[in-house]
Structure formats: structure tokens, C-alpha cells
Amino acid sequence: MPTEAFMSSRDPDHAFLLAALDRYEKPLIRYAIGIVGDLSQARDIAQDVFIRLSQSLDTLDRERLAPWLFTVCRNRALDHQRKFNRIIPMENDVLDMETSNAPTPADVLEEQETSGQINRWIDQLPDKQREAVKLKFESGLSYKEISEVLKTSVGNVGTLIHLGVTTLRERWLALNA
Numbered sequence: 001m002p003t004e005a006f007m008s009s010r011d012p013d014h015a016f017l018l019a020a021l022d023r024y025e026k027p028l029i030r031y032a033i034g035i036v037g038d039l040s041q042a043r044d045i046a047q048d049v050f051i052r053l054s055q056s057l058d059t060l061d062r063e064r065l066a067p068w069l070f071t072v073c074r075n076r077a078l079d080h081q082r083k084f085n086r087i088i089p090m091e092n093d094v095l096d097m098e099t100s101n102a103p104t105p106a107d108v109l110e111e112q113e114t115s116g117q118i119n120r121w122i123d124q125l126p127d128k129q130r131e132a133v134k135l136k137f138e139s140g141l142s143y144k145e146i147s148e149v150l151k152t153s154v155g156n157v158g159t160l161i162h163l164g165v166t167t168l169r170e171r172w173l174a175l176n177a
Contacts, residue, residue, distance in 0.1 A: 013057050020065060021050060027139035028073045034134055035077035045076045066141055067148035074149060121171050125164050128152070132160035133168075 032042035049072045135146045147154045
């Protein structure tokens with residue numbers, strides 16, 4: 001029996017941490033990149049989030065894990081921004097962390113151009129709309145979880161996402177008209 005499986009079966013906290021890491025590591029890194037604009041710093045922030053998670057297991061409401069993780073990530077990233085007192089523009093090519101099976105070079109180029117354009121449009125959305133759209137579509141959070149992260153009502157989250165998506169759709173249609 002592998003050590004990891006042995007430890008997981010004997011220690012539910014260890015299994016919980018591994019499951020949380022598996023599910024939320026990449027979404028947290030992407031979310032942090034959107035705030036700090038640097039992959040290395042975003043990874044450090046995500047690592048710090050998981051360290052804080054391991055230290056908070058006794059008091060954590062595990063049913064509200066996603067909002068807790070993204071709130072801690074947001075706060076750590078904003079602390080980082082305040083510490084270094086600078087805003088770094090987001091690197092669009094870093095967001096494309098997942099690779100496809102075997103795309104042709106033309107497909108890759110077209111996808112990068114499209115993705116870059118959409119990311120530029122997302123970056124131009126008002127702050128709250130941008131965060132709500134990214135938390136929903138990049139991180140896969142529910143409206144309730146997003147409302148907890150952004151400290152706003154679920155209805156307002158729906159409005160923010162609707163306005164953001166409507167703006168993106170209008171720009172897409174204008175580009176392809």
C-alpha cells in the first residue's frame with residue numbers, strides 16, 4: 001500500500017488536505033495571477049493559502065471550503081500588492097496553463113489570439129465584474145461562494161456576472177460582425 005494511501009486512510013485531515021489541493025490549487029493560482037500578475041508569486045500565495053488551511057483545520061467550516069480558500073487567497077494577494085505597492089498587468093499567456101491533446105500550430109495561434117483578446121476584454125471590466133466573472137468561469141465557484149468571497153449578495157453576484165458576460169458578448173459580436 002503506498003504511503004500516501006496509507007496516511008489518507010488513517011488520517012482524515014490528510015485526505016481532506018490532499019483533496020482540497022487537488023481540486024483548488026490551479027484555480028487559486030489562476031485567481032492570484034489575476035491580482036498579482038506573476039505566476040511565481042501566485043504559486044507562493046496559493047502555497048501560503050494551503051499552509052493556512054492546514055493550520056485552520058480545527059476551526060474551519062469544511063462545508064464552506066471554497067469561499068474560505070478564495071477569500072484567504074484574495075486577502076494574501078492584496079496584501080502582497082500593498083507590500084510591494086505596485087500593480088502588475090496580468091500576463092494573458094500565463095492563464096493558459098492547460099495543454100490540449102495535439103493541436104496544430106495554426107489552432108494554437110488562433111486559440112492564443114482569441115484567448116488573449118477575451119482576457120484583455122475581461123481585464124477592462126470594472127473590478128467587481130472582473131472578479132465575479134473569473135471566480136465563476138475560471139475557478140468554478142457557485143454564486144453563493146462568490147458572494148462570500150466578494151462580500152456582496154448572491155443577487156449582486158448574478159448582476160455582476162450578467163453585466164460582465166453581456167459586455168464580453170457585445171464585444172465578441174462587434175469583432176466578428
